Amino acid sequence: MKVEIVTIGNELLNGDLADTNTARLATFLRARGIAVAAAQTVPDVEGAIVGALRLAGERAQLVLVSGGMGPTEDDLTMEAAALVAGRPLVEDAGTLARLRARFEARGYPFTPNNARQARAPEGAAVLENPVGTAPCVRLEAGGATYFFFPGVPHELARLADDYLGPWLAERAGARPYRSVKLKTFGKTESQVATMLEALPRDPRLHVAYRAHFPEIQVSFHATEPDAAAADALLAAARDGAREALGDIVFTEDPAVELAEAVGQALVRAGRTLAAAESCTGGLVGKLCTDVAGSSAWYLEGAITYSNAAKSRQLGVPEALIAAHGAVSEEVARAMAEGMRERSGADYALAITGIAGPSGGTPDKPVGTIHFALAGPEGTSHVHRRLPFDRERNRVVSAWFALDMVRRRLLG
Missing domain, CATH: 3.90.950.20 (CinA-like)
Structure with a gap:
């Protein structure tokens, strides 16, 4: 399954906000044995969003979109989605009722622009957001499946768990993902790579280097139908790398500094x-x-x-x-x-x-x-x-x- 990510927001392009949602979604997919084929970031401009969605739908079977789902006039993702699908925007009664109840429970006035978050292209699945106001929207258009998420990171994470995860689990093609990571200190990235040059390379393994100042990380990734086979490949790669790198490796635990x-x-x-x-x-x-x-x-x-x-x-x-x-x-x-x-x-x-x-x-x-x-x-x-x-x-x-x-x- 080819997957593309589209993130939307002027703030992502003018330097006000770092895009963490692409990394969050890529990590979510990687844990399920799925790689991201491409990613785009576009401004809050309807034409740019339409172009990005169409291009992504031509290149991938699954398109994950974040941002532009708010209640203000610069939130244009649903308008763009409707144009891509060739369908009108319609108001989802259940979402509108939940929004009104949420605002009333908090003592906030429900203004007309808040109702914008209850709109979606006709025929789309509008999925409840238990931790925010903008729903998750799933849309089939042009041979691709689109998931639209709010740009708020913790909301996206929850909605991916609730809706994207089960959707992926029902579809064939996801393979177990296995990886090992060695974290090193004391050598440069090029020096670490040189130390590993002599190791045999298995085509079923991918090695990646990351300079995460001041440490250098070496990761081995294997996606195999058989988890035991993947684990065996990784164990051999890890042992060989540890021997080659010696005492510059300070941990194999990605969470340990x-x-x-x-x-x-x-x-x-x-x-x-x-x-x-x-x-x-x-x-x-x-x-x-x-x-x-x-x-x-x-x-x-x-x-x-x-x-x-x-x-x-x-x-x-x-x-x-x-x-x-x-x-x-x-x-x-x-x-x-x-x-x-x-x-x-x-x-x-x-x-x-x-x-x-x-x-x-x-x-x-x-x-x-x-x-x-x-x-x-x-x-x-x-x-x-x-x-x-x-x-x-x-x-x-x-x-x-x-x-x-x-x-x-x-x-």
Whole structure:
């Protein structure tokens, strides 16, 4: 089954709003073994909508449309659908009654333009929206089936579950979808792809790379009539990729971020963590405490932005800072060791650097970052020169520091 998605709205084309509905519908379909063949985004212009619907209906058997289902004069999707179908717009009595009751129950006046949401092309199925006002409309026209959804994301998601899912389940052609994802940190997208070049390629598998800053994701997809066969293909691909990529893979769980993977490793080892941060300004602590249950392994953090704070909170000798500068291996090590001693954590991270855009010198240019990790095995140090802007330098620094912990625990 060929499927095309059409999203409608000026706000999607002028930059006011990101289109998340295409991704939401594509994910919904992918879980049912169906790929999206094409997608269009058009403005709130009747002619543009008509053209997009006709083109989609010529190219696909199923067309999923979102947006333009509201009560105002710029909501023109139903008018366009009627033109494509060659049928008049008619008012659905059941939808109109539900709209009136909904407004009355909330104490809102029912104005004439609200009745626009009860209109659909003659012969279309008008399906109740239990979480909003605009219904879902299913229309057969020109050999294609159209589903029209409101543009509100949570309403679209509910209506897809209620109506599109059962409709698809009744039709043959959907095959089980299986995938595995490896999330990596520490290499660029091109480097990761190069590391996997030597792996054998099975034509029944598709590999995809995604740069999701600051991580690189590698996904293997298999759509096979036999789920067990698909799982076997994916297991072989996953094992080969893990061996080729080594310790840059931090998880196979799409929902797990690096900080959570570090926390899981700390819990398995029965260890705890603290962090002393300068240029990252508490970002390591935020990443850790964003993880539910992180109090089991993340004890505390200190944002020691000034030299005085490094001395006062972490015990870094003023003479050490004077001799080497705050951005130095010596100070990073002292910060980590001071944090470990004061917090009682098994491991303590320290980050000190120049995130930019100013503050650099010929000896210590912008992007110079020093990392230290103090633990039972001793204190390690790494120096990096990062090439990004201020915010990205800070994000990569926080991730790099956490990855030091993960790698230490790996041994």
